[in-house]
Amino acid sequence: MQSSNRRMGIMTDVHRRFLQLMMTHGVLEEWEVKRLQRHCYKVHDSTATVDKLEDFINNINSVLESLYIEIKKGVTEDDGRPIYALVNLATTPISKMASDFAENELDLFRKALELIIDSETGFASSTNILNLVDQLKGKKMRKKEAEQVLQKFVQNKWLIERWPPVSILQKEGEFTLHGRAILEMEQYIRETRPDAAKTCNICHSLLIQGQSCETCGIRMHLPCVAKYFQSNSEPRCPHCNDYWPHEIPEVFDPEQEREPGVSRPNKKSLRSRQH
Amino acid sequence: MVPLPPRPTRPLRKAPRGSNAHFLSRSPRRERRLEELLDAEALPLSEGAEMSEQSKDGCDPNFALEASSSEVHSSPEVPGGPPLPAPEAATLAEPESPPLGPTDAPLASPPPPAPMEEGDPKALQQAAEEDRAHQAPSAAQPGPAPPAPAQLVQKAHELMWYVLVKDQKRMIIWFPDMVKDVIGSYKKWCRSILRRTSLILARVFGLHLRLTSLHTMEFSLVKALEPEELDRVALSNRMPMTGLLLMILSLIYVKGRGARESAVWNVLRILGLRPWKKHSTFGDVRKLITEEFVQQNYLKYQRVPHVEPPEYEFFWGSRASREITKMQIMEFLARVFKKDPQAWPSRYREALEEARALREADPTAHCPRSSVSED
Numbered sequence: 001m002q003s004s005n006r007r008m009g010i011m012t013d014v015h016r017r018f019l020q021l022m023m024t025h026g027v028l029e030e031w032e033v034k035r036l037q038r039h040c041y042k043v044h045d046s047t048a049t050v051d052k053l054e055d056f057i058n059n060i061n062s063v064l065e066s067l068y069i070e071i072k073k074g075v076t077e078d079d080g081r082p083i084y085a086l087v088n089l090a091t092t093p094i095s096k097m098a099s100d101f102a103e104n105e106l107d108l109f110r111k112a113l114e115l116i117i118d119s120e121t122g123f124a125s126s127t128n129i130l131n132l133v134d135q136l137k138g139k140k141m142r143k144k145e146a147e148q149v150l151q152k153f154v155q156n157k158w159l160i161e162r163w164p165p166v167s168i169l170q171k172e173g174e175f176t177l178h179g180r181a182i183l184e185m186e187q188y189i190r191e192t193r194p195d196a197a198k199t200c201n202i203c204h205s206l207l208i209q210g211q212s213c214e215t216c217g218i219r220m221h222l223p224c225v226a227k228y229f230q231s232n233s234e235p236r237c238p239h240c241n242d243y244w245p246h247e248i249p250e251v252f253d254p255e256q257e258r259e260p261g262v263s264r265p266n267k268k269s270l271r272s273r274q275h
Numbered sequence: 276m277v278p279l280p281p282r283p284t285r286p287l288r289k290a291p292r293g294s295n296a297h298f299l300s301r302s303p304r305r306e307r308r309l310e311e312l313l314d315a316e317a318l319p320l321s322e323g324a325e326m327s328e329q330s331k332d333g334c335d336p337n338f339a340l341e342a343s344s345s346e347v348h349s350s351p352e353v354p355g356g357p358p359l360p361a362p363e364a365a366t367l368a369e370p371e372s373p374p375l376g377p378t379d380a381p382l383a384s385p386p387p388p389a390p391m392e393e394g395d396p397k398a399l400q401q402a403a404e405e406d407r408a409h410q411a412p413s414a415a416q417p418g419p420a421p422p423a424p425a426q427l428v429q430k431a432h433e434l435m436w437y438v439l440v441k442d443q444k445r446m447i448i449w450f451p452d453m454v455k456d457v458i459g460s461y462k463k464w465c466r467s468i469l470r471r472t473s474l475i476l477a478r479v480f481g482l483h484l485r486l487t488s489l490h491t492m493e494f495s496l497v498k499a500l501e502p503e504e505l506d507r508v509a510l511s512n513r514m515p516m517t518g519l520l521l522m523i524l525s526l527i528y529v530k531g532r533g534a535r536e537s538a539v540w541n542v543l544r545i546l547g548l549r550p551w552k553k554h555s556t557f558g559d560v561r562k563l564i565t566e567e568f569v570q571q572n573y574l575k576y577q578r579v580p581h582v583e584p585p586e587y588e589f590f591w592g593s594r595a596s597r598e599i600t601k602m603q604i605m606e607f608l609a610r611v612f613k614k615d616p617q618a619w620p621s622r623y624r625e626a627l628e629e630a631r632a633l634r635e636a637d638p639t640a641h642c643p644r645s646s647v648s649e650d
Binding site: 019020088090 | 429432433435436439442443444475478479480481482498558
């Protein structure tokens with residue numbers, strides 16, 4: 001047998017099935033990935049002990065390395081849930097969408113992406129995106145159509161929509177990048193918009209939405225804030241030491257998540273600060 | 276590194292007798308010859324050097340593909356008999372060896388001509404004949420230098436991803452698209468590229484890139500690993516789609532013939548789906564089932580003959596028949612209705628028969644696992 005696998009790890013049927021399923025599902029949350037892993041073991045090799053997920057994935061990634069693809073782990077920016085996706089490091093991520101969307105739809109996405117990156121909050125309002133409809137390449141798109149295309153992006157997990165809690169004046173939604181899109185596009189964004197791309201002061205990866213220090217302007221992801229200021233009664237900016245003015249979110253606890261996908265009830269409630 | 280087995284030499288093509296056949300006509304003899312060729316060539320997987328050797332093969336005028344759109348090389352596999360002036364499509368036959376065996380699946384693919392996309396049989400025939408005249412002199416020339424092995428490797432990786440994404444989106448993997456979108460100017464070496472891609476897919480993902488239809492040049496990714504894919508269904512976002520599809524397929528199956536659109540909507544109404552209402556998950560349900568599922572070959576949507584006002588009915592599509600077994604439908608029904616599959620005795624019998632036939636056809640496969648593991 002040819003041992004051409006000199007650089008590769010060991011791929012068994014368990015790993016192959018896992019990869020197939022990862023490919024099928026696009027992006028998965030950690031609990032889903034664990035379940036998938038257990039399933040693959042059960043199907044192929046029920047006697048073996050299930051590898052720790054991190055080692056399991058590292059093993060697979062060592063094989064995938066030469067193919068320029070990787071199972072990437074990320075964290076959702078809003079509530080810190082770990083997610084995994086199989087990404088292709090070699091191609092521009094827009095091309096991954098290219099088979100799904102028409103030219104004008106892709107351009108709409110690009111425009112939305114630009115708005116999101118340039119925005120202060122990491123969100124682009126529906127109105128602002130739709131106002132760019134006339135500038136799209138390809139077939140002419142009406143605003144109504146564009147709204148549906150935006151919904152398609154949400155369904156396919158490229159964008160997330162939310163309704164800002166703020167005011168009655170803003171009746172429409174705003175959009176930001178889905179965690180999956182960030183995983184796929186981080187490299188691309190950093191390369192094409194290095195000036196505009198924001199970084200988290202803690203983890204140094206791309207930041208789309210987060211909190212920022214009002215004095216010195218450094219930014220942090222919400223989950224990074226949660227971890228950094230965990231059980232710190234007087235949170236201070238790591239850079240300028242000024243009092244951190246924002247609400248500190250809870251650290252994501254996988255044990256607490258019984259109902260996946262449902263936001264935890266205490267997440268949005270104001271946390272009482274102990275001084 | 277194992278040296279490649281000596282390439283069989285091919286006689287130069289003479290003009291075929293009677294070039295009237297449609298260029299897409301199938302030829303069983305040609306397919307058989309291809310199979311033999313595939314069996315003969317072992318495929319050790321190694322880096323660079325291997326690739327460049329293969330690219331030499333690719334340059335072989337018998338197999339090479341000129342970039343020019345008007346030229347078309349004939350394939351030596353074309354037998355004299357059934358007239359087939361146009362070269363054949365690439366063929367990656369299902370490897371005989373067990374999919375995950377270390378001895379790799381023998382795969383080869385005489386490159387198909389790009390002009391297939393243009394689809395004008397006559398033009399192709401003419402081009403083929405002109406080209407045959409050129410073949411003798413061109414055999415002497417070595418052809419353009421093969422690209423660096425690293426580039427071919429990269430192309431193979433791109434193709435791998437392309438195929439995976441297409442499959443993930445349940446789109447048809449069409450050879451001319453592959454050439455147009457990925458292989459591009461490396462058409463000459465698409466054989467090696469395809470070979471390598473298939474190898475990677477088999478080794479790393481456990482998937483076989485199989486030419487499902489020589490006629491339409493469609494590939495599909497076949498899971499070399501069994502049991503089959505209700506486990507994919509069990510996990511998240513595709514569940515609704517697949518559930519909906521399974522519901523319709525089950526209805527058709529239980530009826531034993533086509534299901535009228537009205538009957539389908541009666542069932543879907545129970546799920547709260549209406550043809551005129553947009554659904555939060557499915558969107559435009561009617562479009563989904565009458566267009567998208569049909570396009571993906573999971574359903575057929577046909578007019579009922581001789582009925583006024585016009586009515587339509589649904590049948591299983593070819594892809595559904597390929598991917599979904601009757602037993603899976605029975606299990607689905609059992610789950611949905613919380614009954615034993617044997618509550619539909621005649622259908623269950625049919626499902627059993629099909630399962631038995633499948634087992635006999637492929638004794639190496641295990642029996643398909645019934646349901647997905649509980650979670």
